[in-house]
Amino acid sequence: MKRLFFLATVIGCLSFMFKKPKKFKTADNCEFIPSGSMVENGETISVNAFWMLQHEVTNFEYKTFLNQLKTEGKTELYNKAYPDTSAWVELGGYLYPMKDSYFSHPAYNEYPVVNIPKEGAELFCAYLTELFKAKYGDVLEKFRLPTKHEW
Numbered sequence: 001m002k003r004l005f006f007l008a009t010v011i012g013c014l015s016f017m018f019k020k021p022k023k024f025k026t027a028d029n030c031e032f033i034p035s036g037s038m039v040e041n042g043e044t045i046s047v048n049a050f051w052m053l054q055h056e057v058t059n060f061e062y063k064t065f066l067n068q069l070k071t072e073g074k075t076e077l078y079n080k081a082y083p084d085t086s087a088w089v090e091l092g093g094y095l096y097p098m099k100d101s102y103f104s105h106p107a108y109n110e111y112p113v114v115n116i117p118k119e120g121a122e123l124f125c126a127y128l129t130e131l132f133k134a135k136y137g138d139v140l141e142k143f144r145l146p147t148k149h150e151w
Contacts, residue, residue: 028135029054038149045149052146056112057124059103065127081120083113121145 035049062083069078088099102108103115116124125143132143 033150040149047147047149050146050150058110059113060109062113062116062124063103063109065124068127069123077123080117081123083115083120084117085115087115118145 030051031054033050033052035047037044037046039045066078066081069075069081083103085099085103088095088102102111103113122145125145128143
């Protein structure tokens with residue numbers, strides 16, 4: 001259960017650092033998160049500013065990424081990145097319909113992708129980095145998963 005919710009929130013918060021903030025153009029679907037500090041267990045923790053997607057990664061966006069892997073013949077990476085749909089059943093209750101249709105049925109295209117392995121999330125970050133570099137140039141370093149404190 002922890003894995004389902006953890007991955008849903010983490011993949012939804014893909015973030016990236018930037019090299020030169022003055023030259024950064026506002027990217028589609030991204031939001032600037034300013035730097036700040038917080039106190040946790042008596043310790044002050046500071047976080048640098050970063051950019052983050054404004055929405056969770058959808059099933060449709062993740063399927064597009066998987067289709068790209070398949071098209072490029074990267075079958076091994078495709079298999080590693082594919083969501084574990086059996087995790088729905090582990091939650092208990094009657095979730096068998098979700099196991100069979102949440103990721104594959106078009107009705108769920110705009111829902112957040114869930115049950116993906118960490119390696120799949122990291123591969124998606126690399127894919128997203130390449131898409132943004134093609135569109136905006138070499139302005140950002142890379143998309144990545146946010147740290148615990150950024151989240």
